[in-house]
Amino acid sequence: MSRRLKKRRNSAFSFINKGPASDTDKLQKILFDGTSRLTHRFPEAGAHFLDFIVPLLAANRPLAAFFNRRSQKVVRSLSSWRRFLVIPDIHIGDSVMSQAAISALRDFFPDARVDFIVNRAAGPLIEGNPEVTRTLPFFSGGSLPSSENIRALRGLVKSEAYDLCLNFSPYIKDQDIAPDGQAVLNIMAHSPVIVANERKPSRINHFLYHHYRFVKDLLSIAAQPVRESRFKGVGLAFPDLAVEGALDFVSKVGLSASEPVILFNPDGASRFTRIPFEKQSALIARLSQLEATLLLGEGHTEAGIGERLKTSLPAALRSRVKIVPADLSLEIYSALLDFCDVFISGDTGPMHIAAARKYSRSGRFMFRNRTAVLCIFGATPARMSGYDSFQPGYLPANQDAPSWSYTPGSPCRNITCLNKMYKTCRVVRCFEEFDIESLTERVESHLKALAGQIPLPRELETA
Secondary structure, eight states, rough: OOHHHHHHHHHHHHHHHHHSSSSSGHHHHHHHHHHHHHHSHHHHHHHHHHHHHHHHHHHHHHHHHHHHHHHHHHHHOOOOSSSSEEEEEEEHHHHHHHHHHHHHHHHOOOOOSEEEETTTTTTTHHHHTOOSEEEEEEEEESSOOOOHHHHHHHHHHHTTTOOOOEEOOOSSSSHHHHEEEEEEEEGGGGGHHHHHHOOOTTTTOHHHHHHHHHHHHTTTTOOOOOOOOOOOOEEEEEHHHHHHHHHHHHHTTTTTTTEEEEEEEESSTTTTSSSOHHHHHHHHHHHTTTTSSEEEOOTTTTTTTTHHHHHHHHHHHHHTTEOOOSOOOHHHHHHHHHOOOOOESSSHHHHHHHHSSSEEESBBBBBOOOOOOEOOOOOOOOOOOHHHHSSSSBBOSSSOOOOOEEEOOOOOOOOOGTTTTTTTSOOOOOOOOOOOHHHHHHHHHHHHHHTTTOOTTTTOOOO
């Protein structure tokens, strides 16, 4: 294949990246600004055009076959299978989801060394994973890896001589971290399949699921699995201090086993995934009328949004809302999710934490794992990130409770909205048709179903 043709294919393929990889991606900025301008001027026609042309360019069969052959070549070239490095995307939710790739590795190589690079904030949630040899908290806060992150990662790869690196970050290019001759598998080689699956509603298309399948399917061409398991999702193992911190908060706010608990997360990673303030306020007003305790996050990305939402409610309803303070550590907040009967959130890290199975690292506590998860989506495609127990093509949350994904009506939503980092839409139309009544009814119906069950203690029974 000619160098020119390869360059063209890589260019078409790159625009499904979820965010910028380096300063050389100016073309992507221009491209996504153009798609945003198109749908601003012609919302429905522009969206239909992009949903037609993007899969044609980025998800055609020859392109998918080309990248699959290249990945297979990497796998077949390996002579040793003892040392692996898994590099997730930079954000907290991606650190949680990328554990699926580690499970796939362990299906084949239970005794290998598997190091896992993670977001520093997510490190305490991942450290208890028994399938990880070393949890390495490299990435700090921010939307992109810093030059310091890249240098440290390059040094690690060079010094540890890994047999294989698995790169799941569209922000990090293989050549930026890997010396010549280093074997690397990049999830972007699998992206044509993910984009193509959006046109096949019955196929599970969740990023978490594809992390697992991408690794397992490729390793299957060169090795035999030593364990077979039906993949249900990922888990998180909590230290006792996190559980005890959650128990202290539960005691402080007076949660009981007799009244259900709803936790609403008002935060979002971008304006295209954060529910508009007035719609959040209206939904919270309806939820606060249910027979349940309503916990409301104070907010991190948009600091203080929780208090502002509470103040926006009628005075008679404010007393029914309790604020979860922003200074509560991520580990304690994550453990607290298990005390809740329903968790409601947009597309952001806590949604993936809520959906994960929860365990006690010491074995002292028995988690309930009965939190229903309601995912509300803006720009990003729900099947790629959301959880749903009922819709075909969705991955259910790894909880003994239902999960739902809701996508509000939008005249301009299209496949390019996946890259919310580069979209420049002047007006956010992602939540234009927002059905507050149907969302409230869904939650209320679940709470009524719980009323007929034996309440589970919110003290987390000691094992």
